[in-house]
Amino acid sequence: MKYKDLSTEQLVKVKTLGELRATGYQPTPIRQELRNNLIARLRNKEEVFPGIWGYEETVIPDMERAILSMHHINLLGLRGQAKTRLARMMINLLDEYIPVVKGSELNDDPLQPLSRYAIDLIAEHGDKTPIEWMHRSERYTEKLATPDVSVADLIGDADPIKAATLKLPYSDERVIHFGLIPRSHRGIFVINELPDLQARIQVSLFNILQEGDIQIRGFKIRLPLDIQFVFTANPEDYTNRGSIVTPLKDRIDSQIVTHYPKSIEIGKKITRQEAIVKEEQVDKVQINELVADLIEQIAFEARKSEYVDAKSGVSARLTISAYENLLSAAERRTLLNSEKDTYVRVSDLWGIIPSITGKVELVYEGEQEGPVIVAQNLIGKALRTQFLLYFPDPEKLKKQQKNKTDNPYRRITDWFGEGNTIDLLNDLSNKDYKAALNNVKGLRELIDAYHARQDEATKLFLMEFALHGLAEYSMISKNMLTAGLQFKDLLSSMFSGPGSFGDDDDEDDTDDKGRGKRYR
Structure with a gap:
């Protein structure tokens, strides 16, 4: 049975290089792999980025075009715009499992080994070389760009402890400790907040993006890494903390601009x-x-x-x-x-x-x-x-008063004009809350006039909402209490004496329960 026809259960039973060859397996570059699986999803009308809302006609089509073009991607947008989530969801476009040389730190493909370890192992064991299967969830690496990130972290460096332990000279490439990027071979590598990466570190990415190889100190090695790069960047960082160096930006194939919800x-x-x-x-x-x-x-x-x-x-x-x-x-x-x-x-x-x-x-x-x-x-x-979506515009009604048009808010404002107030404390019981709202003359009638079909709980909410709305349109006054809100007549809140807006006296503004009456 051919490799493409094998089920997951059958694949994981393949344990050696010889058995893998017998299936007809051929290596597929990761960006081609992403493209193939995206094509299959689009043909089957499957959702590619489920749970991402508001991008259906903007960002997601751009992402799909970039993947079809086999591009490295930079997601540019403000904070909280699902940039990292989009990158993480790309793993769903990878094959469920891929074969790797067992014990290889670079996820070596058994038919295209890169590391000295894998090359030597295959040379020694041939078709009996042990292989294992890597799940797609293990093929994703993410690094937050911070000022302390070094070339050694990302690319690698000579490890003196390794050299001493294996008794190897520094000229031997086996003393190299590979960084995050080589270890992401055949996977997706994401750098978040790219502008925060120091310019000299960004330079180290040039060769990887363009030629696909890395350079480590004086070692004469060329590792044609197979990686899908995704970067995220915030436009704010370009002025506050750094920028993407121009040659690096030139090597990132697609820059996709994200945005906030539009509705x-x-x-x-x-x-x-x-x-x-x-x-x-x-x-x-x-x-x-x-x-x-x-x-x-x-x-x-x-x-x-x-x-x-x-x-x-x-x-x-x-x-x-x-x-x-x-x-x-x-x-x-x-x-x-x-x-x-x-x-x-x-x-x-x-x-x-x-x-x-x-x-x-x-x-x-x-x-x-x-x-x-x-x-x-x-x-x-x-x-x-x-x-304004639930009640008439108070400002328009004011203009219409010249024509003696009936004002649905008049009974409410008149009630407050008589010197009445209402305190809606944060922790009022349901019973006291309802009683306080029902005490305002004209408020229940207003809700019944415009929202008669709502249930009782929604009507109570709308009653309070109407008070807040009238306060925002300066028809009544709303004052902050230490433990809630107080509504009263607009004029009386200005001129009623102690505790009112603009009051400069030193009288204690607390009620009989020790709660602050209000503050501005």
């Missing part, structure tokens, strides 16, 4: 796929599409914010961490109130602030504002944007 729907797919959510959290916390949209909207707002460094980017990890924190904020509330379950609230978004502050790089103006204030502003902008 909220794609962002939600990524977030839900990557977020680590425990089963007990799913049982305790009910979540809706609106709050998932709000989390993605925060990332979109951050990417266009004047306070956030656009060159640095806003990673998809922001929304993933935020989603996890949102569920945990709601879960914590159920534990504190000894409740079996709860429904996610808009105020839970303030629990994701730690997920935002560590994920965005601020420009000078943002640093002046402070990371927490910037995070709060981003949440506010997301609420403002999404509000």
Whole structure:
């Protein structure tokens, strides 16, 4: 039976070079191997990069074209754009197993040995040379470029201990300790953050990419390595920490530019796929599409914010961490109130602030504002944007008031105008939360007018969402408390005396339970 017709179970039973020859096996270069398997997948209409969302019409076709062209690849993009994941998924295009000379450190092909060890072993044993089978998962090597990476790490160097142990002169190539790249022979080698690699180290890659051989000190060796190179790079690094030297960039055949999700729907797919959510959290916390949209909207707002460094980017990890924190904020509330379950609230978004502050790089103006204030502003902008998808535009209604058009928010604003306030503390029980919202006149009627078909839990969420939206459009006031939020009339928040915005007195702004009333 021919090699191509053998099953995996039959292949691994082949143990010697002679048995391998009998199958008709012929070596296949790795880039040809990748190309062959990609062609087979495309013909069978199989998904090549499953779980990668938003790249279906951009990055993935570029990757497929590069693989069909048998190119070395550079993935250029900001952080959190799945560059490394794309590289790692290329192993799925490798053959499941390949034969190697047993004990070889360079993964020598039995019919095309490179290392002195493999050549000598085959010369000594001939067709009885033992072989073993390497799984595709073992053919992937990844190295993060750091300033301390040396040529010896990547290519290799003479090993004095090896020379002394084997009693060999330094002129003997057997004293060489090979680096990561030679050890990746017949595999995929990935260098992450290539611009961080020192220029003199990048030079050592020239020959490997162009001619496929390596040079180690004064040894007269030429190893025609068979490697698929994939590099990742961040445009920010070109100015901050280094750059890709021009001759090296010239030798990388395809440079593919990645990007962030272009729609909220794609962002939600990524977030839900990557977020680590425990089963007990799913049982305790009910979540809706609106709050998932709000989390993605925060990332979109951050990417266009004047306070956030656009060159640095806003990673998809922001929304993933935020989603996890949102569920945990709601879960914590159920534990504190000894409740079996709860429904996610808009105020839970303030629990994701730690997920935002560590994920965005601020420009000078943002640093002046402070990371927490910037995070709060981003949440506010997301609420403002999404509000218009569920309720009438308050700004348009203001203009229409000249024509005495009925304003659906008037009962709510009038209620606050009478001096009423509502405190939505983070840890309110479900019962108290519902009672507080129902206490606002006109709020329930607003939701029934525009979202009558929603269930009770979603209506409560929308009731709170309406308050946040009205605050963002300056129809009521929203103030931060130490343990939650307070809504009140806009004018009274400015002129109501102690504890109000702009207040300079020294009166203790705490309630009877010792909680801070609010802070700005």
